[in-house]
Amino acid sequence: MIEYHGYHGGQVYLAEYLFTRLYQVGVRSVHGVPGDYNLTSLDFIEPAGLHWVGNANELNAGYAADGYGRINGISALVTAFGVGELSALNAIGGAFAERVPVVHVVGTPATHAQNSQSILHHSLGDGNFRVFARIYKDFTCAQANLTNPKTAPEEIDRVILQCLKQSRPVYIELPTDLVKAKVYSHRLNQSLKVLLIENCPNIEEDLIKELCQRIQNTRRPSFIVDGFTRQADMLEEMNKFIYITGYPTYVTPSGKGRVNESFPNFRGTYMGSVGKDVHVEWVNSCDLVIRFGPLDADTNTYGFTTLTNRKITIDINETSINMQGVLYDNLNTKILLQKLFAMVYHLGRSSLLEPYPKLGNPRRDRIQSLLPPMEDGLIEQKTFWTRISDFLKPNDVILTETGTPSSGGQDLILPPATTMINSAIWLSIGYTLAASVGVALAQRDLVAEKKRPEGRTIVFQGDGSFQMTAQSISDVFRNRLNLTIFLINNDGYTIERHIHGMTAGYNDVHPWNYLDAPHFFGAPEDYPVFTRRVVNWGELRDVMKEKQLIEGKGFNMVEVVMGQQDAPESLRGLVRLVCERDGEWEEY
Template sequence: MTTTVPLASYLFTRLRQLGIGAVHGEPGDYTLRALDFIRPAGLRWIGNCNELNAGYAADGYARVKGMSAFCTTYGVGELSAINAVAGSYAEYSPVVHIVGCPARMVYGSNRLVHHALETGNMRVYADMYARVTAAQANLTDARTAPGLIDRVLEECRIQSRPVYIELPSDMVEAQVDESRLSAPLHIEPPTNARDLEDAVVNETLERIYSSKRPYILVDGLVRPDGIVDEVNELARVTGFPTLAITFGGGIINGSSENYHGVHAGKFGSIDHTPYTDSADLALLFGPLLSDTNTQGWSVVPKEDITISFRRNSIDIGSASHELRIKSFMRSLLSKLDPSKISAGAPNPPLSSPRDLLKSLPPPDPSAPVDQDTFYLRLSPFFRPYDIIICANGTPLVGGRDFILPPGARLVNSGVWLSVGHMLPAAQGIAVAQREALEAGQQPGRTILFEGDGSFQATAQELSTIIRYRLDVTIFIVNNDGYTFERLIHGLEEEYNDVAPWRYPEAPRFFGAPEDGSYAVETHDARNWGELLKVLESESFGDGKGLKMVNVWMRREDVTRNFKAALVLAGKQLLAGSE
């Protein structure tokens, strides 16, 4: 006899089987009945202040846990979230977006219901989402719904991109066959053709053995591609000079002697181009080669010396081979013979952010905090397993100089760069960190660096952090507005200003308890002396509860070399308009 379960129960049980522990979202009338099935499936509900923030939070959670889910209502809710989902698609973050929809009979009628457009096409929003999701499912038939759910969840994990599920309100409790729940989903990528894999591995090894001036260049898709350990092992075994692109910061062990930091060319704190321009081999991993990520493509290696390692292909020069990266890397490492490597240490030696930090004199306690040294000097504050989040703007650039301890991670943006993304993302990451602690894993702190303009875009999520008593440390980089935009164009224009908030007072407004049940600590730091006092505080450093420090910086201050990049960006925008 076939046993059945409600469709919503099947869906949320599958999410739990995939390691998801919480579902973010915003309730709406089309979703309410479905939300009743979240807790019975062993999931937590995390209610956000709006749907856009829920999508951002799910994105952050997915970057840490490997997959996430959030719920919105039809039309107004899902459209509020589509910016976040598009960002997840652009940056390969595996998010399951569940949309509560009107009952099936509505789709077959011409009646105009709330949240619908007067077009006669009730699925117009689904059509929009098809452009920014890897797979979609419309659960209108109890016989096929379990299979559709399984298919889109498999695609979400395999492609590491968001998927879209329409759940009509009258299907929530539809009885479906539960037998599929006893079988695991097929989330392993297909294996490679052995002959092709062996041939490309051998060609790659020949290039590695014969190279005299090689380097490894790591970008941010290494993590969703699932090869962080393999790339670190390759860097360790070969000893090749290793660099990251901005989005790839924090992937390579920051204590490795052959890791020399983020490669930003002449716009970085260290210019590595004298070496990379004369290199004869570049091993490029997980590339997402956007203009902002590569400083106007200035750090992209020449094609003829490059082997690009992508999720589904290995590209040697202009030749592309369809291969799955995980299997390929395992084969490459198993056959690599370090004794055959002919490349020696780079001459002259390459410097690193570690060298820059050692060379810094002690700061003048009365001097204002400056962008050029702020991020370097913050590095000793970090601990193993911390997750450091850099919002778009000055933290994204400054965070390139972070020196991270083993096990620490950096989360930033490589192409989407949506203002306000990272505060809700930090909330989602903090939920994932709490789950790691509950599972007995080694958790670190959740530390966010956020500009004042970005903070104002999604500040409501501070209340979600407080509501769920999450542990988050926030450094607000307060430079009185949109400094990036000022330097690109409109240095003194009003449109680059933001309102002068009293940031340390925000937790009280957003409901932080005052009875000691949840630790809240806020500070103003107007100079180095005040900031160092905060950093040396044991209570601030413990990462428990909500810790905030409002770091005042000069209005036009950015890292010295990057100012030239912003001025150049302004000129390029002007040239493009002519």
């Protein structure tokens, strides 16, 4: 492994500098696919202390890098110029939309070939080598083309800093003839994370006081926690703040798992017009709503019906606050929440608070309302997600795929210290299976360095979406990851059926023998594998008692058969809202 401490003006190879920097900011596994324009640079990955994942294709590599970045705080992806980077573009688009920090390194042709506009393979054949970089400019928050060894270290640092600061993908081009160019190494003595903290502005005390005053003067408040609260520090401070105030607290679909659901003031997912009227009435009557990390997408706001009155709403984002229409930008909200928590804790809960109605704690209410199912009864969406919640444990990371799993997953009863990952705006079908590779890797890397307690990676995946990214199973076996998959086999694209074409052939998928995946993708002989197919509640109950499944070691897949048209009520309601808005609603 490269030793990166104590550089005093010496020189290192450019690729050595790049991968050392990635190690310094916390990356331990590098996703990607080899190609002739990046092969030389790949030789520098392992010496830098990094693990080469070696994905089956670039799209899955991009999804996996997204999953890794959500757990680890930053990730890296390496592809080849042209065909490789375009194959990963969909995944990078999702990471940009959902604010995931990914450093995308693209191996490009030699500078002399680019300058002479040679007609090279993997190009469009027109001598234009900037076309792909121009495309990526709209999908990344910062870009660098490392054509000058003198400025390359500074450019690498600039781009990685922006990746950390904005929590979005960045794009670095590394020409083949500059991989071994010598660059000065002294900048490696400066930690980028320390530099990021030092450059954070101070929080204005007047802003803290105004926020505290509004909190003390409220009579009917609520919190709504959304998905752009991924920073671990922000989550910790936010949860302390939520607990000490005792305000009724909701999550959005994207925010599921961000709040400790065992808090007595937790009220579940706020679904607007799709949910219960009592919650809508309460939120609409509030005189203060504080939203953490809001994502105002149609799918995340149930057709925009959860949006609150701007005049009584304060949005707290990772780097800004919008206080009832006035924007305060370039802030460090971790420090802000620390100071705000200290003031509120000192002053105590406001005496002006009106008693809010007993809206119920969804954890206890749902469990107590369930009756034991018939042993031979078919498994259905209505109660599956609540019943399967007994399987979850603290420190698990749970991924729910777009469609019935992401909607049904809102009914999961999460133990403390669990993490939920779903897509709330990009919604690229197949994302979750591939992302779970990165999640499992990130968990393993962080546990190895004692930065995270050990937990399971659990995926709820549809049969149609599984077919999109099935090659990810190869990546699981190659890296000997621990992964548990609940494959919801409902014979096609059920979410699309409810949008349009309930019985149309284009919403069908060819049936696979899903449980043969370990054989086809070559599971190692000494690697634990567990597979089972369940079609009724009795079989599901029995499989939940299996030791390997409970421990989550090795590869585990449970194929859960459900009805072709069965869908969670929340999904039906959301589809109806969106289709009615667009004039496309059909009653089935």
